[in-house]
Amino acid sequence: MKTDDDKKDTHNLARQGRRKFLRVLGASTVGVAAAGSLAGAVIPDQATPEAKAADKSSDRYRESDHVKAFYATLRD
Template identity: 45%
Template sequence: MTNKTQQTRRAFLKNLGLGTAAATAAAAVTSTQAVAATPAHSDEKPSGYRESDHVRSYYASLRGQ
């Protein structure tokens, strides 16, 4: 293996490691900013799962009732 090839490999691996570290740091900063932008308390109702009458009816049908 030539000296030029070894230098090229070393540069590639070094840059690969630096790129991974930079991506990890960027992801950490982005997630920190997203958490900071979320209000600590909101008067709005959550928009997630709600057990309504038709959902209860479906669950009952699964139990055989």
């Protein structure tokens, strides 16, 4: 039969187990966050020289007729 001391020991062991679980959970969360933030620093995005020399006229903003009409309404 279990005594009061045995019950207290069991209760303390359960508490310690929960605390250890929470500590491990917190540490792993911090570790994953640190690894995720370092991933971008370790492997930087490098553009190839060909990408910079590409035709930039296609990337530029174009004023189409409907945009010009809208701008005209703003000036009035």
